[in-house]
Amino acid sequence: MSKVVIVTGASRGIGASTAKLLAAQGYGVCVNYRERKEQAQAVVDAITAQGGRAVALQADVSDESEVVRLFDDVSHRLGPVTHLVNNVGVLFTQSRLADVDVERFTRVMQANVTSCFLCCREAARRFSFGGAIVNLSSVAARLGAPFEYVDYAASKGAVESLTKGLATELAGQGVRVNAVSPGLIYTDIHADGGEPGRVDRIGPMLPMKRGGQPDEVANAIAWLLSDEASYVTGSILEVAGGR
């Protein structure tokens, strides 16, 4: 059976790099996006220009019915989904926990945890023997992101628990579930947090003295999805320059 992967949130950043890499490795790729249609289409165009197979499909993956529709659409367009990268993640303006209101906390959980749960559940229901899932966590789950976004850190803690639990549930049917936990990576997510230059500010203080590139995370995701990681499940792989 040919390999078909959904990469959620693949219109930019780590998701876009991952979609391109997996297409180059022979996967049919769904480039999922929520708002940036043109950027998602540009990722698809780059893939097809290299002879790969990809479609851009809009869906808010924090919405149950949209997730079901997404899996159905991908199956019709590319074939049954065999692999999943839960890449979607959002954060909001840096602030102390004391200043975070319930609305923001709920939005972060909905975007980061509910989306991961819904896509994992859909995959668990549909994947037969074989297949693999990679969820995107963050070193924030371990560090807590104090004075920046404790809500985001907590959501990534939930992603790691979900990864561990589902990995054990699905191990017997040959479906592997792992997480990649990036450190500081050059993407636009930091501008969403109110500090576009955050990676350049903190990068030199890390053990490797630099921030990471999206491709360096994509390589780890692709390895965990691949048969080379055939005995790896329930693992959290940090890609964080030693932080």
Ligand code: NAP
């Ligand atoms: P990014 O550049 O901000 O991209 C986020 C992507 O998610 C966009 O393509 C966006 O699509 C999409 N998205 C957001 N909400 C969505 C939803 N409800 N449904 C569908 N798509 C949605 O993010 P990134 O920096 O590449 O991060 C990717 C993952 O790695 C995230 O889980 C993040 O938490 C994690 N991570 C990143 C870093 C870092 O330093 N960059 C560090 C640790 C962990 P639209 O633009 O079309 O809405």
